[in-house]
Amino acid sequence: xxNRRSFGKALGVGAGAAAVGPAGPRSAxxxxxxxPAGLGTHTGPHTGPHTTFPRIKQIKAGVLDxxxxxxxxxxxxxxxxxxxxxxxxxxxxxxxPLLVERGYRVIVPYLRGHGTTRFLSDQTFxxxxxxxxxxxxxxxMDALKIHRAVLAGFDWGSRTADIVAALRPERCKAxxxxxxxxxxxxxxxxxxxxxxxxxxxxxxxxFATERGRLAMxxxxxxxxxxxxxxxxxxxxxxxxxxxxxxxxxxFDNPDYAAxxxxxxxxxLSLADGERRYDGLEERLAARPxxxxxxxxxDAERDPFTAPGGGTSYRDRFTGPYEHRTLPGxxxxxxxxxxxxxxxxxVDADRL
Numbered sequence: 001x002x003n004r005r006s007f008g009k010a011l012g013v014g015a016g017a018a019a020v021g022p023a024g025p026r027s028a029x030x031x032x033x034x035x036p037a038g039l040g041t042h043t044g045p046h047t048g049p050h051t052t053f054p055r056i057k058q059i060k061a062g063v064l065d066x067x068x069x070x071x072x073x074x075x076x077x078x079x080x081x082x083x084x085x086x087x088x089x090x091x092x093x094x095x096x097p098l099l100v101e102r103g104y105r106v107i108v109p110y111l112r113g114h115g116t117t118r119f120l121s122d123q124t125f126x127x128x129x130x131x132x133x134x135x136x137x138x139x140x141m142d143a144l145k146i147h148r149a150v151l152a153g154f155d156w157g158s159r160t161a162d163i164v165a166a167l168r169p170e171r172c173k174a175x176x177x178x179x180x181x182x183x184x185x186x187x188x189x190x191x192x193x194x195x196x197x198x199x200x201x202x203x204x205x206x207f208a209t210e211r212g213r214l215a216m217x218x219x220x221x222x223x224x225x226x227x228x229x230x231x232x233x234x235x236x237x238x239x240x241x242x243x244x245x246x247x248x249x250x251f252d253n254p255d256y257a258a259x260x261x262x263x264x265x266x267x268l269s270l271a272d273g274e275r276r277y278d279g280l281e282e283r284l285a286a287r288p289x290x291x292x293x294x295x296x297x298d299a300e301r302d303p304f305t306a307p308g309g310g311t312s313y314r315d316r317f318t319g320p321y322e323h324r325t326l327p328g329x330x331x332x333x334x335x336x337x338x339x340x341x342x343x344x345x346v347d348a349d350r351l
Contacts, residue, residue: 063119070108078149082109090246126255131163134163161177169292173349175295226251230244237332
């Protein structure tokens with residue numbers, strides 16, 4: 001196994017960013033990982049006291065039987081926390097209790113192809129295009145009879161939350177989005193990036209090959225590949241083997257390989273989506289703005305964090321808005337900096 005710190009240095013990860021408020025830059029300095037009283041002031045990578053959720057519930061929603069964790073009062077304001085790849089609901093194992101302390105009902109679902117979430121039919125296409133995953137969230141909200149919720153996510157979860165906020169703003173009370181505006185534009189994705197940026201996306205191109213698909217279907221290779229991603233995109237997070245293994249169990253879902261491979265191939269226009277989502281994708285191709293109250297978070301040590309302190313996507317957010325940079329934090333923001341993430345949820349809800 002390659003040491004994550006030495007590999008992170010090889011990638012050249014880590015870039016500062018400005019904190020931007022509704023009227024533009026507030027400060028050239030990064031903000032602390034958590035500043036307001038009540039949710040802590042931890043500023044560095046974190047391994048928290050919680051290791052698991054009390055129990056996992058299941059509910060039929062759309063084309064899925066969704067597995068999800070639920071904490072907090074049944075009638076509290078709802079927060080839906082959305083994980084990314086290669087992660088699972090444990091990214092929020094420390095965030096959720098912090099939000100419950102503030103009176104929130106917290107829902108953390110396994111995305112399609114992860115954990116205990118299953119397709120209801122063997123005949124359903126294992127589609128992972130962006131609009132399909134976003135509509136899974138709407139279906140889950142409908143099944144749980146939740147009209148509006150604060151949506152918070154990172155990685156796939158940011159993209160999913162962004163899409164719901166953009167296309168169905170009446171369902172999104174407020175938004176927390178790590179890395180800002182992540183809606184995929186297929187045409188733009190055909191253009192090459194700077195070489196260092198392309199290097200960080202190595203697995204995207206690996207999954208475009210048959211070798212990559214076979215690796216994802218092989219349990220041992222999948223385990224080592226996803227662990228390597230953790231090591232490289234969170235170079236300062238000193239997590240232990242048990243923390244990774246708790247999440248890696250979610251990758252044993254029978255549809256995991258198909259969903260992950262399709263997601264990355266679709267982004268590169270190497271795999272088709274479903275025609276029923278064409279209308280949604282056409283709207284997303286126009287880069288719709290997001291008008292709900294939003295806090296965006298940039299992780300300083302995440303190799304995917306764009307330079308400029310959020311300026312590259314600032315014009316996509318037209319409502320009440322704050323931007324924060326988290327120093328010393330890598331890609332898995334809610335698990336590395338749970339207090340900062342939970343505070344962002346509380347603050348977005350108050351914008």
